[in-house]
Amino acid sequence: MFETLNSYLFQHKSISIPGLGTIIMETLPASVDTSTKNILPPLYYFRFDKYVDAPEREFFSYLASKKNIEDYEALKIYSEFAFELRNKISLEESVKWEGVGELKKDHEGNIVFESSLGNPFFLQPVPARKVIHPDAKHLLLVGDTERTSVEMNELLHTSDEQKSKKWWWISAIIAGVIALLIILFHFSTHGWKIDSAGNQEKLETNK
Numbered sequence: 001m002f003e004t005l006n007s008y009l010f011q012h013k014s015i016s017i018p019g020l021g022t023i024i025m026e027t028l029p030a031s032v033d034t035s036t037k038n039i040l041p042p043l044y045y046f047r048f049d050k051y052v053d054a055p056e057r058e059f060f061s062y063l064a065s066k067k068n069i070e071d072y073e074a075l076k077i078y079s080e081f082a083f084e085l086r087n088k089i090s091l092e093e094s095v096k097w098e099g100v101g102e103l104k105k106d107h108e109g110n111i112v113f114e115s116s117l118g119n120p121f122f123l124q125p126v127p128a129r130k131v132i133h134p135d136a137k138h139l140l141l142v143g144d145t146e147r148t149s150v151e152m153n154e155l156l157h158t159s160d161e162q163k164s165k166k167w168w169w170i171s172a173i174i175a176g177v178i179a180l181l182i183i184l185f186h187f188s189t190h191g192w193k194i195d196s197a198g199n200q201e202k203l204e205t206n207k
Contacts, residue, residue, distance in 0.1 A: 001081050002097060002098055004063065004066050004067075006098075006099055006100065007066075008059060008062055008063075009023065009025055009100070010025065012058075012059075013025045015055070015059065016052060016053055016054055016055040016056070016059070017053060017055075017082050017085065018053050018054070018055065018078075018079060018082040019053055019082055019083070019086050020050070020053055020082065020085065020086060020103070020111060021048055021049050021050035021051065021052060021053050021111075021113075022048070022049045022052045022053060023046050023047075023048055023097075023100060023101075023113065024046065024047050024048075024049060025044055025045075025046055026044070026045050026046065026047060027042050027043070027044055028042060028043040028044070028045065029042055030042050045115045045116075046100055046101050046113070046115040046116070047113075047115065048101075048112070048113030048115075050111065055078065059078075060074045060075050060078065061074075063077070063078060085103070086111075089103050089104065089105060089111055090105070093105045099116070100115070100116060101113055101114050101115040101116045102114045102116070
């Protein structure tokens with residue numbers, strides 16, 4: 001019976017037990033484990049509401065379909081199960097509900113519920129690694145114009161090449177200006193003659 005109840009509980013998030021209360025499934029959202037670079041699946045825990053104990057009609061239809069019986073027979077079977085469960089808790093003071101928690105009596109004789117924190121076997125951690133697709137195309141809004149990422153890459157590369165060529169010409173012009181200044185300084189110091197372009201040092205020879 002507990003296997004059928006668990007199946008209903010995970011699908012409908014709650015299940016009521018006549019004479020005991022309602023078990024409600026709550027979810028802790030998925031989280032990221034940065035140490036292992038994994039996305040951890042959601043965790044589930046259960047809370048108990050002892051003030052609501054009337055099962056919904058659809059539960060009996062569900063139970064009837066699982067047991068292949070009529071709805072009224074499902075009602076009878078579930079009522080007997082709930083009665084036996086209450087008696088067992090009363091006599092043994094504790095009943096473990098596999099995958100859900102534990103129903104037991106406290107020191108005052110009241111039935112309380114202790115939830116188990118669980119993770120269904122079909123929910124496993126998944127890798128959280130960044131994947132880059134360099135050739136993937138997507139639209140970008142540039143000003144009031146839409147361009148693809150490929151077009152923008154081409155424009156940026158073209159712009160970088162143009163800048164490189166521009167700086168090459170600027171470097172050549174600067175080098176030319178410096179050379180011209182050196183020539184002008186030389187002629188202004190030695191006079192504006194053709195001879196001044198040569199070496200003006202006199203060499204003496206021994207006779």
